[in-house]
Amino acid sequence: MINENDNLLELEQSLRTRLSPVRPDRDFVGNLQQRLEQSPIFQKKRHLAVTLLTVAGGLVIGTAVFLIGRELIEGTRKS
Amino acid sequence: MTDPQDEKTLIDKAKRDPAAFGILYERYVERIFNYIYYRTGSANDAEDLTGKVFFKAMGHIQNYRHMGLPFSAWLYRIAHNLVANYHRDRARKQEVSLDDMQGQTLVQTSPQPEPRLVRSQEVENLLVMIRDLAPYRQELLILKFVDQLSNAEIGQIMRKSEGAIKSLYHRTLLELREKMESEQE
Numbered sequence: 508m509i510n511e512n513d514n515l516l517e518l519e520q521s522l523r524t525r526l527s528p529v530r531p532d533r534d535f536v537g538n539l540q541q542r543l544e545q546s547p548i549f550q551k552k553r554h555l556a557v558t559l560l561t562v563a564g565g566l567v568i569g570t571a572v573f574l575i576g577r578e579l580i581e582g583t584r585k586s
Numbered sequence: 587m588t589d590p591q592d593e594k595t596l597i598d599k600a601k602r603d604p605a606a607f608g609i610l611y612e613r614y615v616e617r618i619f620n621y622i623y624y625r626t627g628s629a630n631d632a633e634d635l636t637g638k639v640f641f642k643a644m645g646h647i648q649n650y651r652h653m654g655l656p657f658s659a660w661l662y663r664i665a666h667n668l669v670a671n672y673h674r675d676r677a678r679k680q681e682v683s684l685d686d687m688q689g690q691t692l693v694q695t696s697p698q699p700e701p702r703l704v705r706s707q708e709v710e711n712l713l714v715m716i717r718d719l720a721p722y723r724q725e726l727l728i729l730k731f732v733d734q735l736s737n738a739e740i741g742q743i744m745r746k747s748e749g750a751i752k753s754l755y756h757r758t759l760l761e762l763r764e765k766m767e768s769e770q771e
Contacts, residue, residue: 515759518766525709526731531619535633539640542610544604548645556602 594652611640612657617770618665624728625669627713635652635672639665666725672711673721697711715765723758730755 599606618639618764623632641665652661678737716724722744737751 514763515756518759518763519702521712521729522727525712526727528616528620528734529623529629531616531623531633531636532629532687535605536615539615539633539637542637543640543644545610546604551679561592584602 593657595655595760597647597650597652599648599682605642607647610657615640616659617658620732621662621665621725621728624713624716624732627717631672635665635668642668655742656739662729662743668729669715671714678758711769715762715769718765719758719761723761725755726751726754726758727762 596606596609601608615636619632619636620664621636622639623629626632629728639661642662649659716727719727726740729735729743732735735743737748738754741748741751746754
């Protein structure tokens with residue numbers, strides 16, 4: 508039993524020394540990061556966000572103009 | 587280990603900001619590359635698959651929900667699935683090429699050597715034996731020795747309890763030792 512455990516500890520030690528992490532190529536890492544950050548996925552999301560903001564802004568301004576206009580017309584009628 | 591709260595904030599930011607996604611990428615690219623490299627044995631294929639992992643993660647990060655697991659567990663899961671597809675495709679291609687070669691003279695073509703990562707024969711033999719293990723056992727050894735994760739972290743990635751990982755690890759070592767002994771005979 509002790510011998511078996513010793514064997515396994517030896518194997519464990521051998522795995523620890525032989526299975527060491529490798530460093531990926533720096534050019535690959537940099538290029539991939541650039542490709543990810545310039546991906547159209549984010550550009551599409553940004554485009555959608557701008558469109559939604561424009562529509563929301565238009566609605567707010569339109570409602571404000573409508574309310575102010577109505578107030579003005581009602582004020583004119585009363586006077 | 588990264589602070590879970592900091593990571594949660596970063597993931598939320600990464601859903602709309604490519605620079606935040608870039609930070610997550612920098613944090614995990616080496617670990618994912620190593621995992622794939624040891625599972626495939628090819629630096630070129632590891633680069634290709636690492637790219638696919640991060641593009642897939644970026645495409646689906648909107649659907650990512652915090653379930654108390656580290657973000658890396660999600661990335662490893664994507665990598666695991668892509669590596670499984672990679673091995674399936676290769677097995678299929680080998681079958682096809684063997685069928686094509688029937689009746690033809692077999693010409694031994696050695697694969698292109700990996701130029702950047704040179705390993706000793708001893709390490710190469712060990713890797714051949716590890717790749718002969720069941721995929722989940724290979725995964726366990728790579729996560730433990732290459733990515734240097736604890737049993738608890740491995741359990742989160744492999745969706746098993748810490749105790750189950752401990753016992754799987756023991757059985758994996760026994761199987762590997764058996765393989766090594768039969769190789770020496």
